[in-house]
Amino acid sequence: MAKKDPTDLTVEEKLKTLYQLQLTLSAIDEKRALRGELPLEVQDLEDEIAGLNTRKEKIEAEIEEFRQAVLQRKADIQEAEASVERYKKQLDEVRNNREYDTLSKEIEFQGLEIELCNKKIREANARVEERTLDLADTEALIADRQQALVEKKNELDEIMDETRVEEENLRERSKELEMKIEPRLLTSFKRIRRNAHNGLGVVYVQRDACGGCFNKIPPQRQLDIKMHKKIIVCEYCGRIMIDPELAGVKTDAVEEKPKRKRAIRRRKEEETED
Numbered sequence: 001m002a003k004k005d006p007t008d009l010t011v012e013e014k015l016k017t018l019y020q021l022q023l024t025l026s027a028i029d030e031k032r033a034l035r036g037e038l039p040l041e042v043q044d045l046e047d048e049i050a051g052l053n054t055r056k057e058k059i060e061a062e063i064e065e066f067r068q069a070v071l072q073r074k075a076d077i078q079e080a081e082a083s084v085e086r087y088k089k090q091l092d093e094v095r096n097n098r099e100y101d102t103l104s105k106e107i108e109f110q111g112l113e114i115e116l117c118n119k120k121i122r123e124a125n126a127r128v129e130e131r132t133l134d135l136a137d138t139e140a141l142i143a144d145r146q147q148a149l150v151e152k153k154n155e156l157d158e159i160m161d162e163t164r165v166e167e168e169n170l171r172e173r174s175k176e177l178e179m180k181i182e183p184r185l186l187t188s189f190k191r192i193r194r195n196a197h198n199g200l201g202v203v204y205v206q207r208d209a210c211g212g213c214f215n216k217i218p219p220q221r222q223l224d225i226k227m228h229k230k231i232i233v234c235e236y237c238g239r240i241m242i243d244p245e246l247a248g249v250k251t252d253a254v255e256e257k258p259k260r261k262r263a264i265r266r267r268k269e270e271e272t273e274d
Contacts, residue, residue, distance in 0.1 A: 012228040014181065015202075015242045018189055021177040022202040028170045029199050031163045038156045045149040052142045059135045066124040066131070073117040073124070080110040080117070185231070192238055202240045204247040213237035 009017070087107045094100045178186055193201030196212065203211030205222060215236040217225075225232050226243045233240050244250075 009180070009182075010228070011230055012246065014185065015228065015231065015240070015246055017177055017180050018185070018240060019202050019204075019242055019247055021174060021181065021189070022193075022200065024170055024174045024177060025193070026199065028167060028174065031167045031170070034163060035156060035159050038152060038159070042149065042152050042156060045145055045152060049142060049145050049149065052138055052145065056135065056138045056142065059131050059138060063128055063131045063135065066128045070121050070124045070128075073121045077114050077117045080113045084110045084114075189240065192233075192240065196237070196239060200239060202242060203234075204242050204244045204249060206244070210234040210237060210239065210241060212239040217241070 084107050087103045087110070091100065091103050094103065181189070189201045193199055198212075200212050205211065205217060205225060206214075208219075208222065209216050213234060213236050215234070217234075221232065222243075224230070225241050226245075228243075228246070231240060
């Protein structure tokens with residue numbers, strides 16, 4: 001049997017299908033609500049861990065940089081000490097005061113270089129110790145956050161396992177219903193639903209008011225809604241409105257009739273007594 005073209009559906013059929021889609025999507029929302037803030041908490045923990053790992057990598061790079069600087073300074077010291085030894089040997093072979101003064105200045109300069117290098121090495125080692133402590137704190141924080149992440153993920157997985165089958169069935173149902181709705185109407189419905197704080201794009205009339213924003217609906221407009229001649233939206237909130245009967249909702253029985261019967265019976269009793 002060929003599928004009915006969505007554009008060939010009557011307004012009543014369109015409204016029924018939209019309302020069924022609304023119920024299905026609301027059921028999916030309820031399943032998601034069971035997860036609460038867990039997905040966001042998991043995402044926040046993952047983002048925090050990623051940031052901490054970046055910080056860890058930066059600290060490790062700084063520590064390595066300081067260590068390389070220490071190695072370079074030590075190499076400079078060795079080179080300076082070798083120069084000092086060479087200059088001292090040359091002192092024994094000087095032939096005039098000018099050469100002696102020149103070599104003495106070079107020895108003094110190399111000595112200052114050695115002192116400067118030792119100072120830089122002490123500073124670098126201090127920074128290595130400082131950053132090593134920061135690295136340990138960061139690694140401890142990462143381990144703590146990873147443990148929290150594992151717990152949150154396990155909790156989320158348990159909830160999702162409980163609802164996965166039902167949610168998949170609901171998703172399949174929603175896809176089937178969407179295929180029955182013309183694209184333009186479906187797009188409008190999704191836009192209305194997205195803008196509604198409670199996710200309701202289709203509501204039925206409740207106590208002469210819109211079931212979404214609860215603003216009163218004029219009698220003539222209620223009659224138009226019941227006639228199913230066209231799709232009517234609430235002039236206040238923009239939601240698509242249907243009558244309770246179409247939604248399969250039983251309205252309360254009119255209570256005025258029994259009251260009138262009692263009132264008539266009471267008047268008859270009063271006339272009999274008179």
